[in-house]
Amino acid sequence: VRITDLGEFSLIDRLKQIVDTERSDIVVGIDDDAAVLTDHGDTLLLATVDSHVEQVHYLPYLSTPQQIGRRALVVNLSDIAAMGGYPQFALVSLALPKQTDVEWVEELYRGMQAEAGRHGVAIIGGNITSSPSGVCIDITLIGRVHRSHLLLRSGAKPGDLVLVTGHVGEAFAGLHLVFNPRLPVDPAIRTRLITRYIEPQARVAEAAAIARLQVATAMIDVSDGLSGDIGHICEKSGVGVRVWCNRLPVSSEARQVAEAMDTPFWQFALDGGDDYGLCFTAPAEAVDTIVTTVANETGTSISVIGEIVPAAEGRTLVLPDDQAIPLSTSAWQHFRVTENT
């Protein structure tokens, strides 16, 4: 069997059978945005790794090396944030073609260091090796979380509401604009959305504010596509979900791209993951507090987009005309063509 036939998540499921993570010092193994390890007292250690591969995760002609470096770190910052934790240390492993310019690597590092500095992260080491083909940037991020702030994928309960930070689908719209340069979209909007794709922001401050309130029940970062990421919460929490299309926070700019592509706006929102927003669940009575606190502390808006239901009710998407269809969990899988709903 080729991995392209099996898909990324099925492959991970098979590999989980091989590794042994049943240990008293492991709180959560490979089932969440980051691994959770016992530390000392009420603090837990977090560790996560993510790759940025040329042509797969970034297009070298589209971004400066500083932007590539920043983005490579952002995807990791987002994972630590989604656990309710704070990032501390990064290890950077680079595989580089021999002909790479030293200045390019220095610029890449300047981008990483700038992003690291913004979030109090120190780059503590790494590795550089030659690559027979393109660039591969692997970053491991280590952080910590107070035990009472920890947010897993597995805590959602029927009756909870589903929330997201900011707008969804903007970076995805930007990526479409890169591949479809002739789409009739206003140039200023084009630039803004492509920048959202190239320069995503990790929602570290938003995640910290949510975690500190200790009312959210589950959290994940939106990296694989919102529908797929909600699917991860459902799977780990053993629940179903109902997502309301009309409540998805899609900006007028992203709607304009969707329209130009003859695609429903909600498809952009559900398929897009490159915004690196947060998706989380909380009891209805806690929503006002969360929305107000996050807005006050970070200026970021929070939207209620759905509700958690018992697993037996499945995962559904309520279309703008009130028709309910199955929520496709078409998470971006690196070994599969993205299935569009």
Add this chain to the structure above:
Amino acid sequence: VRITDLGEFSLIDRLKQIVDTERSDIVVGIDDDAAVLTDHGDTLLLATVDSHVEQVHYLPYLSTPQQIGRRALVVNLSDIAAMGGYPQFALVSLALPKQTDVEWVEELYRGMQAEAGRHGVAIIGGNITSSPSGVCIDITLIGRVHRSHLLLRSGAKPGDLVLVTGHVGEAFAGLHLVFNPRLPVDPAIRTRLITRYIEPQARVAEAAAIARLQVATAMIDVSDGLSGDIGHICEKSGVGVRVWCNRLPVSSEARQVAEAMDTPFWQFALDGGDDYGLCFTAPAEAVDTIVTTVANETGTSISVIGEIVPAAEGRTLVLPDDQAIPLSTSAWQHFRVTENT
């Protein structure tokens, strides 16, 4: 400037200017086998990352996927061991061509898990992405060390002796046999030396025994070539060294390969790094205790191969005929052709 013109270590020196590791929670940043971070009380946290790239670090036709997985972990275990620490958690990041067989990946993981299990390490997570070309395996290893057991590259003092574990140059001889299949060497020896290259052992138990005695002054794992690794100790400790060729522990099998290749045996020992032995320094009066303890606990022999001298006396190699020449620090650099002395 291309990185191939600058070399790996000069590139790292330039990148060190960009990152900021002056923090109270960082004991050692990117200057040693692993980063050293404050933890709690007398325990320190260790973190290191290393890559295993197809064609660069391993030849797919030479090794089974289990062997490749084991070896990818061994290079990291060796780094944590060289700090005097114990390994705990591994994160595995894989970049794989889409056509990779699932069974191949499972076998790779079985190899990693077997090696991890031997050393009490749990594989706690990772990442899988598609690679446009070959396989890249990045492993981050997290461990801990008791503060009094920590061994850096920077503690060697004039008068200390230089010691190594086991034999040196065997894996390097094995690699030569791979590339020179017609060398007139006994088939049993050929198999044994090639196996030493394919299946290196991390000296975790040996390192622990040495660290526990608290008499060694500096330690490094021999991964870049013994002369280069001794050079790292000299550089970080601000000392010179005198290495005696006649004391280098080169097995008769490796000598046989060296002879068949018309190369001095000591060149194999000094250029070879793939054995993943340990090189360390200690005061002369501590040597007997170390040798006896390590032999009793692990069965591994320890050899004195040189002495630390003041920096002003430089780094010299005493040839079998007592002639002293400069010790070439021709550490294996991924972006340079290895310079042979």
